[in-house]
Every structure is written in C-alpha cells, then in structure tokens.
Amino acid sequence: MKNDNFALSVLSIFELLFLGFILLLIATVIVLYIIDVNQSAHTIRRNYPVIGRFRYLFEHMGEFFRQYFFAMDREEMPFNRAERSWAYRAAKNVDANIAFGSTRDLSPTGSVMFLNSAFPTLEQDAALPSEVTIGPFCRSPYTTTSIFNISGMSYGALSRPAVRALSAGAAKAGCWINTGEGGLSPYHLEGGGDVVFQVGTAKYGVRDAEGQLSDERLKAIASHDNVRMIEIKLSQGAKPGKGGILPGEKVTAEIAGIRGIAEGHPSISPNGHPDIRSVDDLLDMIEHIREVTGLPVGFKAVIGDKGWLRDLVHAVKQRGLDRAPDFITIDSCDGGTGAAPQPLMDFVGLPLKESLPWVSDLLNQAGLKERIKIIASGKLITPAKVAWALACGADFTVSARGFMFALGCIQAMQCHKNTCPTGVTTHDPKLQKGLDPTDKATRVAHYQRNMTYGVGLIAHACGVTEPRKLRRDHVHVVAASGLSAPLSELHPEPITLIDDQSRPEEPERQISVTKEELVDE
Secondary structure: OHHHHHHHHHHHHHHHHHHHHHHHHHHHHHHHHHHHHHOOOOHHHHHOOOOOHHHHHHHHHHHHHHHHHHOOOOOOOOOOHHHHHHHHHHHHOOOOOOOOOOOOOOOOOOOEEEOOOOOOOOHHHOOOOOOEEEOOOOOOOEEEOOOEEEOOOOEOOEOHHHHHHHHHHHHHHOOEEEOOOOOOOHHHHOOOOEEEEEEOOOOOOOEOOOOOEOHHHHHHHHOOOOEEEEEEEOOOOOOOOOOOEEOHHHOOHHHHHHHOOOOOOOEEOOOOOOOOOOHHHHHHHHHHHHHHHOOOEEEEEEOOOOHHHHHHHHHHHHHOHHHOOOEEEEEOOOOOOOOOOHHHHHHOOOOHHHHHHHHHHHHHHOOOOOOOEEEEEOOOOOHHHHHHHHHOOOOEEEEOHHHHHHHOOOOOOOOOOOOOOOOOOOOOHHHHOOOOHHHHHHHHHHHHHHHHHHHHHHHHHOOOOOHHHOOHHHEEEEOOOOOEEEHHHHOOOEOOOOOOOOOOOOOOOEOOOOHHHHHHO
C-alpha cells in the first residue's frame, strides 16, 4: 500500500510539472503573439505571429545543415569539405591517401593542372626547400628555408590558447608567425620561433601617446631575438580600404594594454596610414624602420590599382637597391578576416591569380626580383595552391585560415561574435578550454611539415629537385574553350626592360619563356 501511495505521489508530481509546462508554453505563445503583432520592424513576424519566428531559426541552422548534410565535397565557400579534410588530416598527421578517383572537376575555367615529367626526380635527388635571405642590406638579414608560414592574425582576433599553439607550432616546424596588426603579445614570443611583427595603420604596439610611430617602442620590439622582420600593412585582402575591426567585447584589459588603447571599446584602425600618403612616404617609412630596428622591412597590400607599384619600382631604381623594400606580401581579394564589411569582402581588390604573376613580372622586368622577395597570401591551404604560387613567382607563402583549421576551426563563420565553438577566435573561457595549446601546437607543426612535403611531391613529379624551382611552364590552366593552356602563355614574362630614367609601363608585347631559359635562371 505504501508503495502504491508513493507511486501515485510521484505520478501526481509529474502531472503537475507537465501541466505547469503546458501553462508556461501557452503563456509564452500568448506573450510572443502580443509582441509580434504590435512590433513593426519584422513584417514576417507581424503577419505570422509566433510561427514567423521559425524562419529566423531555420535560416541560422541552415548554415550548419548545409555544411554537414547537403553540400557536396567541393561545393562550399570559402573552403569546401575536400580542402578542409586535407588540412585536418595533415594537422593530425594521419593517412592522406585517397582511393578510386578524384572528386575534383577539371572542366571549370581556371582549373590548374601540373605537368608531370616523363623523368620525375628520384628520391635520392629530391631536396628540401633551399635557403633564401631577406634583407641583404640590413644589419640583421633573415635567412630561412620555410616556404609555408603563418600569416598575420592578431592576439585579440585570436584567443590566447590559439596564439600560444601557433607560436609553439611555428617553432617546431621551423616557420615564422606573423603577429597581425594587434601588436606583439607575450604569447607570440613564448614558443621561441621566428616572428614577423606587423605595423598596422593604427600602429598598435609601437605607438606613442598621440598614436604616432614610436622609435623607442620599435627598438623594444626589435630587441627580442626571435623578432626577425617588420611588415607594414597597407591593406588586407578581405577588406582593402578598411582598417582592422575588433569588437569592444573582445578588447580585454590585456589586449588594450598590448595595443595601447582603451579597454572595452571597439578597436577600429584607420583605413590607411596617415603618415604614408605616397610611394615616397612608404619608402621613407621602410627606410626609417629598417634603420631603427636593423631588421628587414617590407609591406603587405592587396593589389588593385597598379599605377602606384610602377611608381614604386621607378622610385627604387632611382634611390638604389639598398633602399628598396625587402619584401612585398601580396594578399588576395579572397583573403580572410575576423570582421569586414561585405561590399569590401565581395567586390574590392584583385585575386592572387592575377596580382601575383603581374607583380612578379614587374619586378623581373625592372631587375628587382632577386632584391625584393615576394610573399603570397590568399586561400593557400593545400599543396597544389602553394605549388602554384611558387610557380608564379612567390618566394614564400603564408596562410591564416589553413593554420586555423589545424587548430580545429570548423568554419562556423562566427569569428566576429566572440562565440567561436572551437575556442580559436573567442575570449570566452568556457569556449577556450576545449583548445589545448600543447596538443594543437603539434598539429600546427604537422600541418606545416605535411604541406611542405605535399608541395615537394608536386615539384618532384614535375621533374625539379625542390619546390622553388617550379616555373610557369610546369602549370596548365583550363581556358574558356574547355582545353588547358600553359600558364606561361597566359602570363608570359615581359621582354621590355626598364631603364633608370623611364617610368615602368605595362609591356605591350609579350612572349613565352622556354623551360630551359627558366631553369637557367
């Protein structure tokens, strides 16, 4: 009898709870109905109270359903599942072989194919990337073999454990990490690897009380042994013509201190350097920073208007090789960012497939290609894309989102909301705890090494001993006819030389370069 009474009591409690839930649900629906019919901001909700709210839920959830259930392996943007899967496997250092056949469609215009040699490089003849020196006229030139490095990502845009993992991973892999425009944090340095310090338009980390460039702070940055180069950021691929954007909720006290700004307020950089308004200003700034720090100095830009680059080449020819930029980082218009206006992200700037060959040709034409090194950036997250960039004239490549995938990024597209589910771009401690810097540092190193190995596979298949010997005639690109054409014909080397008295112009007549001529170079 007691058991029966107890069971009846439990049943009564559940009935009361269920009844309470039903009443709460009805009350919620009534309240939402009243709100919806009386508001005027959303037509759907006003015409279809309560039910109309599901539209916004489905719209939000659709992003994730498409990614996991509906999109084919090579359909998504900005990176499809096939690209992400390769990056994940490379970072985990697991078997990257596939079976049965490629799912890649070779028919779209612009598809890239590498030309395998009948006599591929034998294993005993294969070589790792060769050493390249940047800044030969500096007090402290930088020499490295790495062809694939970590692009600019600020502490603030990235979380503390993410930067720590990237820093340690870069040291293990022997590549560099770029600080991004947010200043030099202790976490960039703690890994002990090579660091490239970026000077953004707001001069974060090297600004004085008035926001001007501070020589004392520059010297302090250069005093760290593992800071190896300085990069002046003119523009970024995802938002050319717009400065960096860090929402106020991500500007913690520590980040504010590193940047030299107020805590809790949005960190919005100017859309350009107030003290760099011409080519001469840029060269003067490069020379000044190089003199103060003793380090190689270059600049980063997404290429749009080309006239200023011709002016820059002409100015360098007049000033002398010792006063040239030590490197140019070319960013693609389809680069990434944590936050940017959609009109800029979608429609402004040139893609790397146009800008990289053009800049390489311009420097070759002027006899400056050996002096000014080219760093290519923009969706280069797989070996084929890195190999293509090297074939087009890049000396180095960098990637941001590729290394984010190595950290565990799932392309949730929430970088600007402080809600990143993998802890990469959030300062929420609850979300950061899932990102173990020690484990992810190993993955970062694996990703870099497997990238280098994959690029080497392509190079050796093409018959060259190391990746930097790839040339344009190793590449074919599918044309509008559906047939492929040599990249060396689509982007032939210019034959017009530039003398010291003339302003460089776009060459009117161009010819292809033979494989023998390219190899001899």
